[in-house]
Amino acid sequence: xxxxVMKFGGSSVADIDRIQNVARHVKRxxxxxxxxxxxVSAMAGATNQLVKFCRDIAVLHDQAEYDAVVASxxxxxxGLLAIALQTLGIPARSWxxxxxxxxxxxxxxxxxxxxxxxxxxxxxFAAGQVAVIAGFQGIHRETGxxxxxxxxxxxxxxxxxxxxxxxxxxxxxxxxxxxxxxDPRVVPKARRLDRIAFEEMLEMAxxxxxxxxxxxxxxxxxxxxxxxxxxxFDKPEDIDPHRxxxxxxxCDESEIMEHEVVTGIAFSRDEAQISxxxxxxxxxxxxxxxxxxxxxxxxxxxxxxxVSADGKTTDLTFTVTAADFERAKDTxxxxxxxxxxxxxxxxxxxxxxxxxGIGMRSHAGVAASAFxxxxxxxxxIRAITTSEIKFSLLIDSAFTELAVRTLHTLYGxxxx
Amino acid sequence: xxxxVMKFGGSSVADIDRIQNVARHVKRxxxxxxxxxxxVSAMAGATNQLVKFCRDIAVLHDQAEYDAVVASxxxxxxGLLAIALQTLGIPARSWxxxxxxxxxxxxxxxxxxxxxxxxxxxxxFAAGQVAVIAGFQGIHRETGxxxxxxxxxxxxxxxxxxxxxxxxxxxxxxxxxxxxxxDPRVVPKARRLDRIAFEEMLEMAxxxxxxxxxxxxxxxxxxxxxxxxxxxFDKPEDIDPHRxxxxxxxCDESEIMEHEVVTGIAFSRDEAQISxxxxxxxxxxxxxxxxxxxxxxxxxxxxxxxVSADGKTTDLTFTVTAADFERAKDTxxxxxxxxxxxxxxxxxxxxxxxxxGIGMRSHAGVAASAFxxxxxxxxxIRAITTSEIKFSLLIDSAFTELAVRTLHTLYGxxxx
Numbered sequence: 001x002x003x004x005v006m007k008f009g010g011s012s013v014a015d016i017d018r019i020q021n022v023a024r025h026v027k028r029x030x031x032x033x034x035x036x037x038x039x040v041s042a043m044a045g046a047t048n049q050l051v052k053f054c055r056d057i058a059v060l061h062d063q064a065e066y067d068a069v070v071a072s073x074x075x076x077x078x079g080l081l082a083i084a085l086q087t088l089g090i091p092a093r094s095w096x097x098x099x100x101x102x103x104x105x106x107x108x109x110x111x112x113x114x115x116x117x118x119x120x121x122x123x124x125f126a127a128g129q130v131a132v133i134a135g136f137q138g139i140h141r142e143t144g145x146x147x148x149x150x151x152x153x154x155x156x157x158x159x160x161x162x163x164x165x166x167x168x169x170x171x172x173x174x175x176x177x178x179x180x181x182x183d184p185r186v187v188p189k190a191r192r193l194d195r196i197a198f199e200e201m202l203e204m205a206x207x208x209x210x211x212x213x214x215x216x217x218x219x220x221x222x223x224x225x226x227x228x229x230x231x232x233f234d235k236p237e238d239i240d241p242h243r244x245x246x247x248x249x250x251c252d253e254s255e256i257m258e259h260e261v262v263t264g265i266a267f268s269r270d271e272a273q274i275s276x277x278x279x280x281x282x283x284x285x286x287x288x289x290x291x292x293x294x295x296x297x298x299x300x301x302x303x304x305x306x307v308s309a310d311g312k313t314t315d316l317t318f319t320v321t322a323a324d325f326e327r328a329k330d331t332x333x334x335x336x337x338x339x340x341x342x343x344x345x346x347x348x349x350x351x352x353x354x355x356x357g358i359g360m361r362s363h364a365g366v367a368a369s370a371f372x373x374x375x376x377x378x379x380x381i382r383a384i385t386t387s388e389i390k391f392s393l394l395i396d397s398a399f400t401e402l403a404v405r406t407l408h409t410l411y412g413x414x415x416x
Numbered sequence: 417x418x419x420x421v422m423k424f425g426g427s428s429v430a431d432i433d434r435i436q437n438v439a440r441h442v443k444r445x446x447x448x449x450x451x452x453x454x455x456v457s458a459m460a461g462a463t464n465q466l467v468k469f470c471r472d473i474a475v476l477h478d479q480a481e482y483d484a485v486v487a488s489x490x491x492x493x494x495g496l497l498a499i500a501l502q503t504l505g506i507p508a509r510s511w512x513x514x515x516x517x518x519x520x521x522x523x524x525x526x527x528x529x530x531x532x533x534x535x536x537x538x539x540x541f542a543a544g545q546v547a548v549i550a551g552f553q554g555i556h557r558e559t560g561x562x563x564x565x566x567x568x569x570x571x572x573x574x575x576x577x578x579x580x581x582x583x584x585x586x587x588x589x590x591x592x593x594x595x596x597x598x599d600p601r602v603v604p605k606a607r608r609l610d611r612i613a614f615e616e617m618l619e620m621a622x623x624x625x626x627x628x629x630x631x632x633x634x635x636x637x638x639x640x641x642x643x644x645x646x647x648x649f650d651k652p653e654d655i656d657p658h659r660x661x662x663x664x665x666x667c668d669e670s671e672i673m674e675h676e677v678v679t680g681i682a683f684s685r686d687e688a689q690i691s692x693x694x695x696x697x698x699x700x701x702x703x704x705x706x707x708x709x710x711x712x713x714x715x716x717x718x719x720x721x722x723v724s725a726d727g728k729t730t731d732l733t734f735t736v737t738a739a740d741f742e743r744a745k746d747t748x749x750x751x752x753x754x755x756x757x758x759x760x761x762x763x764x765x766x767x768x769x770x771x772x773g774i775g776m777r778s779h780a781g782v783a784a785s786a787f788x789x790x791x792x793x794x795x796x797i798r799a800i801t802t803s804e805i806k807f808s809l810l811i812d813s814a815f816t817e818l819a820v821r822t823l824h825t826l827y828g829x830x831x832x
C-alpha cells in the first residue's frame with residue numbers, strides 16, 4: 001500500500017466524460033489498495049473565460065477579486081470529480097484551498113505556499129476517503145481571502161500537498177506520457193526517460209520541455225517528493241496493474257543507479273541576442289546593464305562575458321525572448337550614458353541548445369565533443385555558457401533541428 | 417444616510433454590461449451617502465449549467481458536492497461586481513458565505529440560515545467599503561463545508577444579511593418594478609402597490625406572484641426588515657435622486673397608514689381537486705387521508721371539510737398541483753381500506769382565486785360581495801376556504817380571467 005497524490009490538468013477534466021475517465025483512474029489506484037488524494041485543475045477553457053470576464057471589466061483589476069473569480073473553476077471540478085468517484089462507490093469529498101487550509105502569501109495572482117495542514121487529509125485517508133482537492137488555490141491567513149498560485153499552479157499544489165501528507169509519490173497525469181530525451185516532434189528517435197533527477201528536470205523544464213512548472217519541480221527537489229509524469233489519456237481499463245506503467249519518474253539523483261553522461265537535450269527557438277560592445281572592464285558595469293532590464297521586468301536568460309583581452313574593455317552578450325527583444329534594446333540604449341559602450345550588435349533569429357546531464361560532472365570533454373560534431377556539420381556557435389550539469393550553445397535558428405539531432409545521436413540518446 | 421442591502425438576481429448580472437449597470441446602481445446609492453452591501457446571484461444560466469454537470473454525472477448525487485459546485489456561480493459574480501465597482505472608484509470587496517461567515521444548517525441543497533456575523537461587514541461600512549456578497553451560499557460550522565439555501569436563496573441571503581447588519585432597507589432589484597394588485601398580463605388595469613404588509617405579501621407570494629421567495633418574506637416579517645421591490649432594468653442615470661423610485665415596499669402593517677379592504681388578488685391555474693365522499697365522521701380520518709400524501713411528498717393546498725349533516729359521514733375536498741394529481745389519486749385509492757370512503761370525485765381543470773387584504777379583518781361581508789358578483793357572471797364556486805386576511809375560491813379554469821377581473825373591479829383595485 002502506498003499513499004499517492006494524483007494530479008489532473010485542465011484537458012484531463014475538460015468535460016463530464018473525461019472527469020469520469022479520471023474517476024476510473026483514481027478507482028484503479030484505490031482498488032490496488034492505495035491511499036489517494038487527487039488534485040484537479042479547472043475544466044479546460046474555464047479559467048480563460050473567467051480571466052476574460054475580469055479583463056472585460058477592467059484591464060487592470062484587483063488581484064484579490066481576480067483570485068476569487070478564477071478559483072471558482074477548480075472548485076467546480078473538485079465537486080464534480082467527488083460526485084463521479086461516489087458513483088463508482090468510492091468515498092470521496094472535495095476540499096477547497098481554504099478548507100484544508102493551504103496557506104499562502106498575500107501576493108494575489110501569484111501567491112507562494114507558506115503552510116499546509118496535512119492532518120485533515122491524513123485523517124480522511126484513515127477513514128478510507130479519497131480527497132479531491134481544488135488545485136491552484138489557497139488562502140491568506142491574515143486576510144482570510146482566496147489566493148491563487150499563478151498559471152500552472154495546480155502542479156505546485158500537487159507537489160506541495162504530496163510533501164504535506166508524506167505521499168510516496170506524486171503522479172502528474174498530463175497530455176504526454178513522460179519526459180523525453182528531447183522534443184520527439186523534432187527528433188523522431190527521441191526516447192522516453194524512465195528516470196530523471198530533479199536538477200536535470202529543472203533544466204529541461206526551464207528550457208522548454210513544458211511538462212511541468214519549474215516551480216513545482218523546485219518544490220519536489222526541496223521536499224524530495226518523487227514525481228511521476230504519465231499520460232491521462234490511457235484508458236484505465238487498459239492499464240496492467242502488475243506492470244510498471246509508462247512514464248518518467250522525477251526523483252533524487254541517488255535513486256538513479258547509473259547516470260548517463262547526457263540525459264537530454266533542450267532547445268528554445270524564440271531567442272534574441274544582444275551584444276554590448278567595448279564596455280569598460282570595471283566593477284558595476286554588469287549592474288548598469290542588467291539593473292534597468294530587471295526594472296523593466298525583462299527576463300534575461302544567457303549571460304556571457306569573456307575575460308577582457310586588453311584589461312580595459314570587454315564585450316557582454318545576453319539573450320532575451322524574441323517578444324522582449326525590442327524593449328530590451330530600447331532599455332539598453334536609454335542606459336547608454338550610464339553603461340558606456342561603443343555599439344550594440346543584435347540578432348533575433350537565434351536558438352539556444354542545452355545539453356543536460358548529471359553524468360557530465362564526472363566526464364571531461366563532454367562539451368568538447370559537441371563543438372567538434374557541430375563544426376563537422378558546419379554549425380557556427382555564437383556563444384557558449386556552461387554549468388555543472390549542462391552547457392548551452394547559441395546558434396543560428398536555421399540550424400536548430402540539425403544541431404539537436406546531431407547531439408542526440410552523439411550522446412547515444414537515440415532509441416534502438 | 418441610510419444603510420442599504422441591494423440584491424440583484426441572475427438576469428441583472430447576466431453579462432459584463434449588466435454587471436457594470438449594477439455597479440452604477442450601487443454607485444448611485446453610495447453617492448447619495450448610503451452604506452451599501454450588495455447581494456448577487458450567479459450570472460443567468462450559470463447555475464443551470466453547473467446543476468446539469470452534476471446531473472450528467474449522477475442523477476442522485478451528493479448534495480454537499482452539489483453545493484460546492486453550484487456555489488461557485490455566485491463566487492464569480494461577487495468578484496466581478498467588486499472589480500466593476502472599483503473601476504468606478506468605489507472601494508469594494510467580495511465576501512463568500514464562508515468568509516462572513518453566514519452559518520447554516522447542514523441540509524445541503526436547502527440549508528437554513530442559523531447565524532450571521534454582521535460585525536465584519538459593519539466594520540467595512542465604517543471604512544467606506546461596499547460589501548459584495550455571494551448570495552445563496554453559506555457554511556456549516558461543524559463540517560466546514562459549503563452549503564446552499566436552495567433555488568431563489570439569494571433573496572433569503574439578502575433579507576437575512578439586512579437583519580444582521582441592521583439595514584434600514586433591503587432593496588430587491590428584479591425584472592418587475594414592484595408588486596401588483598394582480599397579474600397585469602391577465603388584468604391590464606392591475607396597478608402597482610406602493611406598500612404591502614408582510615402577511616399580505618406572503619399570501620401573494622405563495623399564490624403565484626413570483627416576485628420573491630416565500631421564505632425571504634417570512635424572514636423579513638420575523639426580523640422586521642423593510643423590503644423594497646424595484647426594477648433592475650431602470651438606467652441608473654435616469655433615476656431622479658430627489659423623488660421616491662417606483663417600486664413596492666413590503667413592510668410591517670403598522671407602516672401602512674390606512675389599509676384598503678382588499679390589497680390584491682392572486683390566482684393559480686394548475687390545480688386539481690380530489691373530493692373524498694362519505695368518509696366516516698370520526699377522529700383520525702383526516703390523518704388517514706393526509707398522512708399517506710405527506711409520506712409521498714405531495715403538497716396539499718386547500719383543504720375543505722364541512723360539518724357532517726347526519727353526524728355519521730362527511731365529504732372532504734383537497735387540492736394539489738396538476739402535476740401531482742395522478743400520484744395523489746393513486747395514493748388515496750391505495751389507502752382506501754384505512755380511510756374508508758364511498759368514492760372519489762376529481763376535477764383537473766380548476767383554478768384557485770384568492771382575495772387578500774389585511775383590511776378584511778375589520779370589514780364584514782367582503783367575501784359575500786364576491787360570491788354575489790361571481791354569481792351575477794355565472795361563475796360557479798366549487799369550494800371556499802377562508803382565513804383572517806384572505807379567502808380562496810375554487811372555480812372551473814375556464815372562468816379564471818373573468819373571475820379575477822370581476823373581483824379586481826369589485827374591490828376598487830383598477831387603476832384610474
